[in-house]
Amino acid sequence: MDLDVFVTTHSPEWERLDRLARRGRRLTGAEVDELVELYQRAAVHLSQVRSGAPDPAVVARLTTLVARARSAVTSPGRPAWRDAAAFFTVGFPAALHRTRRWWLSTALLTTVVAVLVGWWVAAHPEVQSAIAAPSELHEMTRPGGQYETYYSSSPAASFAAQVWTNNAQVAALCLAFGAFLGLPVVAILLLNAANLGVGLGLMAAAGRLDVFLGLIAPHGLLELTAVFVAAGAGLRLGWTVIDPGPRRRTAALAQEGRAAMGMALGLAVVLLVSGIIEGFVTPSGLPTWARIAIGVTAEVAFLVYVFVLGRRAGRQGSTGDLDAGDLAAERPTAA
Known part of the structure; x- marks a missing residue:
């Protein structure tokens, strides 16, 4: 795996996922669908990096991003x-x-x-x-x-x-x-x-x-x-x-x-x-x-x-x- 090419190719998706998963942001139905799809892709990317080119910086970045996205996907919603x-x-x-x-x-x-x-x-x-x-x-x-x-x-x-x-x-x-x-x-x-x-x-x-x-x-x-x-x-x-x-x-x-x-x-x-x-x-x-x-x-x-x-x-x-x-x-x- 060429890690530099991989990161350059998928960085726009990760940045978009980071914006959608940002805490406190109210999402529309279409944005929720996009959030789930990008979260699933980022989880696959994290697995690929770990197995093909385990660069510590990239792994840390994707691990934090996937954890934040998972929290946003499974969040119970706004506080009462x-x-x-x-x-x-x-x-x-x-x-x-x-x-x-x-x-x-x-x-x-x-x-x-x-x-x-x-x-x-x-x-x-x-x-x-x-x-x-x-x-x-x-x-x-x-x-x-x-x-x-x-x-x-x-x-x-x-x-x-x-x-x-x-x-x-x-x-x-x-x-x-x-x-x-x-x-x-x-x-x-x-x-x-x-x-x-x-x-x-x-x-x-x-x-x-x-x-x-x-x-x-x-x-x-x-x-x-x-x-x-x-x-x-x-x-x-x-x-x-x-x-x-x-x-x-x-x-x-x-x-x-x-x-x-x-x-x-x-x-x-x-x-x-x-x-x-x-x-x-x-x-x-x-x-x-x-x-x-x-x-x-x-x-x-x-x-x-x-x-x-x-x-x-x-x-x-x-x-x-x-x-x-x-x-x-x-x-x-x-x-």
């Missing part, structure tokens, strides 16, 4: 913390921004329904009588009554955990039920709007609407927004069943379903924040304006997260789905 960081800085805000028309419309319509129910209850004493007896209504709406003591009925930490669990389940149900043409999602939204409207109407009829809003606003802005996001994404998933667009229906449902489940994880964190506010801020002795200011600050921070980070991630091509390198190959479809 990098995936989590990418999800919360790119994937999740991109999914929120991409579905914004659905959940903003859902928020508007649900709020209108809640306000109409509240007006109907407040303006019609016979409706109030159908809800509960006058004594029970008085107990609910009086100063220190059930509406006010509800938020301090349990220790703050356990109450926050209970609220978080309940709201996270509601959000997950909205996302999961979207596949059933969105009909269960509509039912959940109507039920929540009716419950909110009844409380609104009863407290307004008792002349204590300001107290009710002061109790709801600190945590309710962010909490309801998270529910609206989940419902909007669920409705979008339901619409995908009806109209998948140019994609095959199974592929479209898989893509939207993966994004929806990712949103469920992200919304669990958002609802954790609202649960903490509901458990510790809403029943606190802070002035009403201070409690509302905390709620408004949390809501504004969420909207900035969606419309700044989300828009930027969307422009970079993110949809909230898995990275292309993590997806199985699909058959091409005609547009």
